[in-house]
Amino acid sequence: MKKKIFTLVLLSLPFQYLFAQKDLLTGFPKGYTPEEVGKLIAYRFVYSKHALHAGKWIGYPETFYWNGALNFARLTKDHMLAGFLQNRFEPLFSTEKALLPIQNHVDLNMFGSLPLILWQLTKEQRYFNLGLPYANTQWEVPADANSEEKAWASKGYSWQTRLWIDDMYMITIVQTQAYKATGDKRYIDRAARQMVLYLDELQRSNGLFYHAPDVPFYWGRGNGWMAAGVTELLRYLPGNNKYYPRILQGYQKMMKSLKSYQQPNGMWNQLINEADCWAETSGSAMFAFAFITGVKKGWLNAEEYAPAARKAWMALVKFVDAKGAVAEVCVGTNKKNDKQYYYDRPRNTGDYHGQGPYLWCVNALLE
Template sequence: PDLKPMIDTCSDWVANKQFRLDDGTMARKRPQEVSLWADDMYMSIPALAEMGRLTGKRKHFDDAVNNVIGMSSRMFNPQLGLYTHGWHANHPDAPRFYWARANGWAVLAMSDLLDVLPKDHPGYPRVLAQLRASIKGIAELQSGSGLWHQMIDRNDSYLETSASAIFTYVIAHAVNQGWIPATTYGSIAQAGWAGLSTRITAQGQVEGTCVGTTLAGDMVYYYHRPTSADALHGYGPALLAGAEIIKLVTNPAFEVQHKVRTYHYLPKGGQTDYREHH
């Protein structure tokens, strides 16, 4: 109750004053006159979802679903299963850059929405389908370390922590919620945590997080964004990921089986015979 004035002020801005496209999709007036940022899925959709939960007004859920659809229709590449960082109304065919953390904000926004969106809402199946398509695209690009690259589709860009943490959380959460199958995605989430844990120091610092990044018009900018343990984008997602992995490995809905490979090297005919036992 003591926060109601602040909630009302912020809610009024989000619902009624933020600049939007004609179809209600929230937009910005920078860097070009009419631009969409995938980051803004997280800046807007969870707020609308929580407004719906707080007030019980369906119009806020409708608005949240509409923004998932509006932003995805312009920024999601269904062939790649990825979101471009941004879209410009005056240059819709501009080059697309698939920045990892922008994809993280997108899937986190949809995950947070599904947590509170009534299951009988007509937009629920569409949001769930969009989240599943995005998770599939992201999962296919996980590196062998369990982490994901700064430019998610470019394996010569550096491995980045904050996006990896968001992906790990969202995939683990989706498994725990039953939105995606544990047999397919459970090990992907666990591999994400294995990689992420290498970035957390004994002092609790989260290393390797890309600093704040604007919507840019060239690939070189993204490749050379510095990382820092002082970049706060990595801390919340790392905590979320760790907590959700604990839930996953203790989830009574399924059993986590640990595969152990033992290799025996047996000389045979002058050559080494490799036998793998599970």
């Protein structure tokens, strides 16, 4: 009998230890809880100005900030915040209708994820009717498409394919939300097949990604888009999907590399592999989101990654001021085959490129 009891205790220890590791993602000290940080950042958005793409349309950083705030309101059952966020959208059906992005570019079509999320929260048909065309037109080749765009479409990929790592959030987020809204597997299959293309074409032997094939630098937020995109896709991709093993393998390979490049202060640098580069918050938040979600979903070993995720979160919170503005955010950045260009990029406080990813971390900690 004693032998049997001893054996049972031994067998239970790994599970207890696993739970102890996951507990690292709770029990944060005052000022560092996801509820406190999330409220500061989410409510800041309510009173903020639009961030327009080319000065004309709602831009992708604002869209992702909006999405993150909506999910925070849902998770915390903050009905007042949810009301504010819906009211902010209301003019887009009337007086601000001209700000709705056109559907001709990867950075614009992703806007559809926002009304699709609003539809899931409210079941108001007008959100669905507005959002779904943004997902559909990513695969509907326009008459004026160029030869390269037509070539991608002929292979079953989005005509908006350009092999920039940013695309793996921009394309997959709207397709994933269309799948969640409709239940139509066509959308999630599109996102998965597109992700495999980018993994096969762009992932380097060290698990990271150049900004683009002709720009051989491991830019932080660029890799962040990939890390967040593959994480978000895996959350909803059915485990029996034929692309699932390849995508999970690419994700885990990237996470292993990111863990090795995490700085002693918990952050990641603007150029990930350059120790003398500055710590950048938007990319670091995206990596933390990927770690937190991976630990909670069981895709990552909790013993290895939970401490790294907690360390990242504790470091990130220090960059949030009393008004919910995130500091040290790299401004919007086009690709350029010039290493110094990435070192010299300006840094903003309150830039939506950083505000949204912080809310992704908050929401992952709360889920």
